[in-house]
Amino acid sequence: MYNAPSQGLLDFLHNSPSPFHATQSMCAALQAAGYIALDERETWQLEAQGRYYVTRNDSSIIAFKLGQHDPAAHGIRMVGAHTDSPxxxxxxxxxxxxxxxxxxxxxxxxxxxxxxxxxxxxxxxxxxxxxxxxxxxxxxxxxxxxxxxxxxxxxxxxxxxxxxxxxxxxxxxxxxxxxxxxxxxxxxxxxxxxxxxxxxxxxxxxxxxxxxxxxxSQPAAVIGLQQDFIAGARLDNLLSCYAGLTALLNSDDQYSQILVCTDHEEVGSNSACGADGPFLEQVLRRILISEDDFVRSVQHSLLISADNAHGIHPNYADKHDGNHGPLLNQGPVIKVNANQRYATNSETSSFFKLLCQQTKVPVQSFVTRSDMGCGSTIGPITAGQLGVQTIDIGVPTFAMHSIRELAGSKDLGYLVQVLQAFYNSTNLP
Structure with missing residues (x-):
């Protein structure tokens, strides 16, 4: 199993105390990997199999790799996360x-x-x-x-x-x-x-x-008697940003790939640089010039919306549905909601489960108790904006939205492994 080093995440969190700094940190990593910065105000001259990134408001970023295969015929593998935290x-x-x-x-x-x-x-x-x-x-x-x-x-x-x-x-x-x-x-x-x-x-x-x-100012750390946990601020959702970035940088060049990390998710995503704004669609339309290519590519594509899930807390187990209590260090969680608070459907869920089987990554499911409200993510928003098939997943977490959250140290590696397999996947549903 690919085991993403926890120290890389700790460094990323330390260097990313705000959405602006998180975007800056990702830009630095992309530049070091040979990605070319684009300016939305300029004309783009994209080259075949090129690697690029673009930012908006200094707090949102889209990185993309043009693959060997035509995205209009083979789709784009997309991973989405958000840079902001409460x-x-x-x-x-x-x-x-x-x-x-x-x-x-x-x-x-x-x-x-x-x-x-x-x-x-x-x-x-x-x-x-x-x-x-x-x-x-x-x-x-x-x-x-x-x-x-x-x-x-x-x-x-x-x-x-x-x-x-x-x-x-x-x-x-x-x-x-x-x-x-x-x-x-x-x-x-x-x-x-x-x-x-x-x-x-x-x-x-x-x-x-x-x-x-x-x-x-207390730095994030790997803690626990057996180093089972990662404790730190902004795990929701910089852990997903880091995992998506790591997977992108380690993926191959066969298919076109996108990582989109946007600001303002915690307040609804309705902004010029949020998922409920035009940022992703406008970038896609500059990659796919014709309307026909744009629609065909979107319909061949899939978005994995990666955002942390609620792990079952041993002191508050009654806050979970009895059959859906994700455990830390037991792999990423597929998030389901009948009222479309998450964008997962049976086909996208099955595709993700198959990816996990193929990569030997454990996978779990989460559904909110029927008598409790449910949060949401960029998944339904992006699906509604683009019409792209989408699945909502994330690593299980304790103390979400606290100043210091807790995740499983193994789950970071699991998430990177399955996201990298997704970027390299031959067939999408």
Whole structure:
């Protein structure tokens, strides 16, 4: 079995504290593998069997390889994931001062599991846009060191803390950055300008705006008595991005292949660079010039939507359907929902099961309890946009949407192995 090294994922997570940084990390890996960067604003001159990538908004990326076989007749093998994760984002006018403490107002992005954000060593990363020498520029920044925290209220002052405590996102989440003295005040944009100088050597920048998120500065790690688990932030869904990228870089050149990793999945994907926007379709139409080739190729293609699944938690087993409790380290999970929250159907599911059989990868199934709601992915959105046959899969995970999630260390290798087999597959359903 191909066993993708966990250290590669740990490094990827460390270098990808925001969707912008995740996209940058993937660009670097693709460039090192000989992929050519394309600009959407320019005319593309694509060559037979060429390897390319294109980004949008610095936070979404599509990498593609043109195979030896005509994609209109043999389809495109597509893997989709997303670059964003639930987090706390800094507000436009964030400065708060109370009782000598400097805090920042934050907005909750996505379905954040809030309680684990307390008492963590937080850092800050993202994109900053500024004026420098009369030119508008943008740069990515990452403070890396712990610069903030959200202290819990002592249980002596909150006797309900362990019996059901509703967290107020407006008043209880602003992180503390520093303690001020006397009449001292702080300007957040000045702090960002100083970081631009430290990180990029840019002096006298006038910061105009930013998209910044707090993150846990504790690095991801392989843990457990027998090293069974990967613990870290943003496993949902950077683990899938990393697995898809690794599979693409190790696949052969017979068939055309795409990896699409888009932003804003955690808030519905409805954006210019999200899966519910035109990014993927517009790239495909530039690869497949004629309308006939475009439609034929889509109908010959298949998309694997890779996004983490809920593993059965031993302390909360009743939250799962009794026949559908995926276990960590027992292989990827096929996600099914009768109401099309997942795009899996019997044919795409059977194709994936056959791939797993052929590659000796264990496979599991997940269906939400009938009396509980179900999340969704980019799978149904992309299927609805393109009309491409799709399957939703993912590795089982604990604590999804927490500041620190948990996955099985073996499942990374399983996922890479089956995705690589998919990229190399001769026949699609």
């Amino acid at each position: 987090c706390l984002k800094v507000k436009p006018q964030p400065e708060l001062t109370a009782h000598s403490y400097w805090q920042l107002g934050v907005e909750v992005y996505g379905g954040v599991l809030l309680s684990p954000w307390f008492d963590r060593d937080l850092s800050l990363a993202g994109r900053v846009t500024f004026k420098h020498e009369q030119q508008l520029q943008s740069c990515l920044i990452d403070f890396k060191q712990a610069i903030a925290t959200i202290p819990s209220l002592a249980i002596h002052l909150n006797r309900e803390a362990n019996t059901g405590w509703a967290i107020n996102a407006q008043t209880e989440l602003p992180p503390i950055l520093a303690q001020l003295h006397g009449e001292e005040s702080q300007d957040f944009r000045s702090l960002l300008a100083e970081q631009l100088q430290r990180e990029h050597g840019i002096q006298d920048a006038e910061v105009l705006d930013y998209e910044l998120c707090f993150y846990d």
